[in-house]
Amino acid sequence: MASRELIKYDNSPALKLLKLLTPLFLTVYLIWTLLPLFIMVMASMKDLLDAFDTPKTGDWAGVAMFFDFTPTFKHYYVLFAENNFGIYLMNSLIASLGSAVVAVTLGSMAAYSLARMEFRGKKDLLFWIISTRMAPMVAVTVPLYAIFRSLDLVGTLPGLILAFTTFNLPFAIWILKGFFENVPYAIEEAAQLDGCTRFQAFLMIVPLVAPGVGAFLVLCILFAWNDFLFATIIGSGGAKTLPAATKELVQPQNIDWGKIMAAGVITTAPMIPLGLLVRRYLVAGLTMGAVRE
Amino acid sequence: MVDMKIENVYKYYAGSEDVAAVHDLNMEVKDGEFVAILGPSGCGKSSTMRMISGLEHISAGTISFGGEVVNEMAPKDRDIAMVFENYALYPHKSVFDNVANPLKLAGVSVDEIKRRVVEATTLLEIEHLLDRRPQELSGGQKQRVAIGRAIVRQPQVFLFDEPIAHLDAKLRARMRSELKRLQVDLGVTSLYVTHDQLEALSMADRVAVMHEGILQQYDTPDVIYQKPANAWVATFVGEPQMSLLECTIKTKGTGAVLDFQGHEIKVNAEIAKVLKACKEQDVLAGFRPSNVEVTGKKSAGAMEGVVYSRQLLGGEILAEAQVNETFIRSKVELNFDLNLGDKCYISLSDSKMNIFSAETGVAIF
Numbered sequence: 001m002a003s004r005e006l007i008k009y010d011n012s013p014a015l016k017l018l019k020l021l022t023p024l025f026l027t028v029y030l031i032w033t034l035l036p037l038f039i040m041v042m043a044s045m046k047d048l049l050d051a052f053d054t055p056k057t058g059d060w061a062g063v064a065m066f067f068d069f070t071p072t073f074k075h076y077y078v079l080f081a082e083n084n085f086g087i088y089l090m091n092s093l094i095a096s097l098g099s100a101v102v103a104v105t106l107g108s109m110a111a112y113s114l115a116r117m118e119f120r121g122k123k124d125l126l127f128w129i130i131s132t133r134m135a136p137m138v139a140v141t142v143p144l145y146a147i148f149r150s151l152d153l154v155g156t157l158p159g160l161i162l163a164f165t166t167f168n169l170p171f172a173i174w175i176l177k178g179f180f181e182n183v184p185y186a187i188e189e190a191a192q193l194d195g196c197t198r199f200q201a202f203l204m205i206v207p208l209v210a211p212g213v214g215a216f217l218v219l220c221i222l223f224a225w226n227d228f229l230f231a232t233i234i235g236s237g238g239a240k241t242l243p244a245a246t247k248e249l250v251q252p253q254n255i256d257w258g259k260i261m262a263a264g265v266i267t268t269a270p271m272i273p274l275g276l277l278v279r280r281y282l283v284a285g286l287t288m289g290a291v292r293e
Numbered sequence: 294m295v296d297m298k299i300e301n302v303y304k305y306y307a308g309s310e311d312v313a314a315v316h317d318l319n320m321e322v323k324d325g326e327f328v329a330i331l332g333p334s335g336c337g338k339s340s341t342m343r344m345i346s347g348l349e350h351i352s353a354g355t356i357s358f359g360g361e362v363v364n365e366m367a368p369k370d371r372d373i374a375m376v377f378e379n380y381a382l383y384p385h386k387s388v389f390d391n392v393a394n395p396l397k398l399a400g401v402s403v404d405e406i407k408r409r410v411v412e413a414t415t416l417l418e419i420e421h422l423l424d425r426r427p428q429e430l431s432g433g434q435k436q437r438v439a440i441g442r443a444i445v446r447q448p449q450v451f452l453f454d455e456p457i458a459h460l461d462a463k464l465r466a467r468m469r470s471e472l473k474r475l476q477v478d479l480g481v482t483s484l485y486v487t488h489d490q491l492e493a494l495s496m497a498d499r500v501a502v503m504h505e506g507i508l509q510q511y512d513t514p515d516v517i518y519q520k521p522a523n524a525w526v527a528t529f530v531g532e533p534q535m536s537l538l539e540c541t542i543k544t545k546g547t548g549a550v551l552d553f554q555g556h557e558i559k560v561n562a563e564i565a566k567v568l569k570a571c572k573e574q575d576v577l578a579g580f581r582p583s584n585v586e587v588t589g590k591k592s593a594g595a596m597e598g599v600v601y602s603r604q605l606l607g608g609e610i611l612a613e614a615q616v617n618e619t620f621i622r623s624k625v626e627l628n629f630d631l632n633l634g635d636k637c638y639i640s641l642s643d644s645k646m647n648i649f650s651a652e653t654g655v656a657i658f
Binding site: 192208 | 307346347348367368369373374375377379381382383384385394395398399442446
């Protein structure tokens with residue numbers, strides 16, 4: 001078997017410089033990425049007065065001031081007690097999960113048929129499916145709103161789930177089709193000879209695409225959870241989600257930064273354990289190609 | 294344990310309806326018989342097998358098992374088991390679960406499943422691998438698991454789709470004898486698809502040779518080797534390949550001889566009679582390498598040629614001689630001392646030959 005190492009013969013000074021700069025760059029990048037999150041978490045636990053207590057420019061020693069405060073959870077408390085954030089959290093959860101499940105269920109069935117069957121117009125159908133993802137969502141919000149309004153779906157959770165599915169489903173079909181194509185059809189043939197019906201043979205290969213499907217499910221949840229456009233336009237009113245609710249904390253008379261920071265933490269927090277949970281499957285699932293006998 | 298009848302079967306694939314993948318196939322397989330379907334890629338052998346298994350629709354004609362037409366039956370209802378070329382094992386199941394799968398689907402009790410799986414895997418000498426996954430097995434082991442999955446069901450018919458094609462040469466040789474033994478012990482009607490003529494000749498009770506969708510000859514391996522029905526079968530079966538010489542029939546006295554580029558090839562009385570009665574003048578004379586002699590010494594009736602190649606086959610040498618554009622192969626002893634480019638003399642047997650029509654290829658003798 002050939003070695004899997006990256007065989008390099010280049011020892012030029014340029015490469016040596018790159019080797020030195022890379023850790024430096026990565027450190028800077030890491031700080032750049034994590035600092036806003038860090039500030040958000042810290043600020044959410046600070047009293048407003050403490051939050052705005054910043055050192056003068058040039059006063060590097062004064063950085064210690066950022067850490068000198070008494071932590072308080074009053075912002076969180078107020079959000080849940082007065083601002084109905086409990087409801088908005090539930091809405092986000094239901095809408096994201098619901099849309100992910102619908103997209104993956106319908107998507108896997110469509111993906112399977114597209115992977116296995118040949119029929120006239122298949123190429124056109126495939127292009128049409130992926131082209132819906134090419135258009136910017138903003139362009140379709142007005143007509144979509146009109147349709148949803150006439151169906152009385154605006155401001156309802158089912159309506160919001162449907163809206164999220166419009167962008168999750170094509171994506172699901174496209175990605176899952178690749179997963180099914182990686183499973184040799186001979187396995188389903190063997191299953192049929194063993195005694196399965198065509199449908200039972202399909203069920204037998206589901207465990208083989210499961211890691212990929214699972215990883216994709218997480219992606220769908222993430223997209224729906226983070227969505228702002230459909231959440232404000234279609235979900236406003238009865239189905240307000242966290243991103244939309246957070247926006248409303250910016251009032252004309254007063255911007256309550258403490259509450260906004262807390263809302264940000266509430267929005268980000270659930271996604272982190274989810275990501276950690278499926279981290280193992282995410283890379284394997286998305287780079288599937290290992291389903292060979 | 295059942296006999297199989299294939300009657301007037303055609304197979305057309307969508308998109309190429311003008312060319313039949315299988316054209317008017319008629320054959321019957323006796324109960325308990327081991328039949329090989331032999332042919333090169335694209336000859337229709339896999340299509341035939343897939344129609345028998347139910348994985349492809351039958352375009353025309355009928356296939357019946359024990360008198361019952363199975364055209365409309367799903368694969369799972371035909372009570373057949375198939376061993377695939379690439380094994381088609383379930384990657385996410387252990388060896389035990391792979392072999393047990395058909396029994397599980399049939400609703401057999403857990404104890405009975407265990408008993409039958411252990412019995413089948415012990416027979417195939419893989420009982421120590423029951424907990425492994427397919428990825429952890431070698432090619433030969435995977436193939437045995439696939440066979441185990443087939444035999445554990447005790448079906449009416451076994452179908453083998455080039456099962457040993459991907460094993461190394463030594464293992465293939467071993468599996469040929471093991472599969473033959475297995476089939477004889479189990480006594481199940483078996484159909485074996487292969488492109489390797491050695492496998493077909495060594496294992497089958499009868500061989501069906503196919504070419505471009507059409508059955509060329511269906512007979513015992515013996516007859517197919519000794520008396521091929523046409524020139525194509527003659528050159529396809531038999532390793533090293535038979536040499537075909539373009540000759541014309543010439544009467545000589547009361548008998549006849551074959552004229553090959555001016556050289557006279559003598560034939561015995563039996564063949565002479567057939568040649569004289571033959572209406573065609575141009576024929577192909579086929580000689581198997583074991584019936585050809587190549588030496589450095591001139592002898593009566595020998596043809597002159599040039600040594601084109603020599604290959605050591607182990608206990609003998611395959612020498613190829615060139616006479617103008619024709620190549621003639623011969624098996625010679627290890628003391629063959631001629632080299633490439635040397636002049637040589639070729640003697641042909643006067644009785645052990647096959648004669649084919651030059652125009653149609655059909656066998657005359």
